[in-house]
Amino acid sequence: MIGLKSVAAIVVGASLVAVAAARGTLAPSYLAALGGSSWFLIGLVATLLLGLVGVGWRFGVRSRGAIRFVDKRPTIVDDVDLVAATTAAPRARNLPRELSFIAIAAPSSAAWNMFELSGGMQRSLVLVGLVAVLLGAFGNHAAARIVNAPDEYKPSPSAFCPPDPDADPVQLVMRTARIADRLAAPAPAPQVDQAGCALVKRAFALGYAKSLGSCAPKTVAAMLPSAKAAVANAPVCERRHRDEPFLHFAYRRLGDRFGSIGTTSPSAAIAERVADTRAHFEHAEDLLADVRHAVVGSPHASHHVFVNLPDPHPTTVHERFTGVPRCSTRFAELPLWPPWKVGDEARLFEHVVGQLLFASRFGTAASCSDYSIHWDAGADACAGLSADPVGFLKREGALSSVRAVLDRRKRVLAIAGLDRQLGRTPPPPPPPSNALVSLACFEIGAKPQFARGFTVVIDGEAIAVREVRVPAIKPTGDGPIDVYVALASLLGGTAVRGVQAPEAIADHLFEPGTLSLAHLDAALEASPFDGARWPLDRPELVAIYPFETHLHAFVEDFRRVYLAQRGRL
């Protein structure tokens, strides 16, 4: 029989050594390459671990169980101490416990018939296993990392305030020397002959030219530091000072966070905090409303165009469930000049609105979610607006968004007032109501009338209304030009380009044998928005007409005027 502790020590030691050998950490070359730090760490950790294991192992106490071979089969026997109470033969462990207490040696014989390694030998075996495992764990690289750990975890120099240059005499002397160097007269810059300037210089020397222009000698002025600006702009360092204990730094940070308790009296800090809280309570409605606007996604601006044309995209049954396409999708890729036919008036109108306001190909665009086109608004929409603005907008479904924008602006102003009250820098003031909300009527079928404007009052705010009347929309030929001009004047006022008298028609340009690129180029250079519309009535010219050039110029002009009048919250 052999004691279970002896078996365990042998198995643990052997298995750990086998693992280490398999990993190659017992190779002589590896052992020879290990540095002193590694050996020290291995010894230290192995000794500590052995001490911990020894607490539970109890190396000096004999095993209470043993392994015995019964019929060449290993059998575990338990409770050696109870052997004295029974004389029964040893039994296998799978027998009932009360019958398995077996005699290993009679107490009366005062000798054990069980083999057991001494405590020192067991300790040595376990220690050898631990050392074998730790050989792999504490290689030279790991030992070096552990040794250098204090340096690695030291705070970064950037966590400290930089040293004061005025406090260090060496720095002070060097700084003075640098300034003296800069104040010294700079060496004259070498003159560099610029290509193509010989004639200009000669003309200047002879008095034919008043200045050298871009051929003037180029010298780089020395950049002198402005001491005043440097002192004025020197930032206050709020980081930890180099000689500052960590606890003091932590206290200082807490003081900064909770009302400067380090520099002001506690009563003043409390009074300031109370006043701050009271001001927040007084503006609680505005603060909550501001949060509500942000959460529900209130519009940032609200512009409405009322037109007496049918909706070109009536909502389908499917869309009633899935939602209508977003305007950004609808206006994402507008064709430059699609062919229209009679009956496409509403689509043409929507297309022109998209080109004027939302097409990204013409530069900075407006946000389409701020705009609504109200179809089938009636030919007297502006009359209705003038008579009862709130009622009209409510009937058209525009009142809620208009009121949301006006309320949002009011809250922004109130919160800016709170900021001023608390001594904080308020955000820039919001745009005026007129820039955030606008109403426009495009009336078709009435006597033509240039854009005119008036104001209506909604919730105490004066809102601008513009109106334009056209007799009809002609979707073919040069008809879209009229829509562009009318809508531009409606949205942007009268500051956009007007229509001039048409030029003479050049019929000969595309006759057989007379095609001339130079003549065609000159003829098509004139803008249709300036009156040169005749090519738009000729399909052979429409196919090659430079729409991009003319539309780009027109829409760019329009947006320069229009976007300056508008704003967003």
Added chain:
Amino acid sequence: MRAAMLILVLATRTASAGDARTSYIAGALDAVHALGAQLETDLYQACRRAGACSDAIVDARCHHDVACTAAADVIVTNLRAANSWVDQNTRAQLVRSSTDYHAALLVELRKRYAALASELVIGAKGSPPDGWAAAIDRLCATRDREVHACNPGDAACVPSIPWTRCVAALVWFVGDKP
């Protein structure tokens, strides 16, 4: 019925205009290939002396020769368009850095024409079945419909250009090859 007739007439007119454009481009390609750079230099000098290009200058140089007039048409169109191809800063740089402004301008223009010609070759995917004249017409008629946003001074980016200037540039670049 009347509407159908109108559409038929318009379609026929458009198709015939397309054919006229293609045949014009084919003739201009041959003319530029035959007359080449000398005509360009002559016309440039004449236009420079006169202050502007005119039909009279072309007639005086070409004596109503059809091929010469076709090549001159391309050259005059390119002269008109030079300022839109090469921005003002680059032209000022050319004035200062080169002894022969015209030659330097032609080099700059050629770079930009080459960028446009690469669009033509890529779009045609090899040799176009209906000939280069039709391919040039097709590219120039449809190219302007897409957005071509270029940074100022970017010679490799060809902005939106009218059909006339696009055709003149490509005819000159393709036809002027030896």
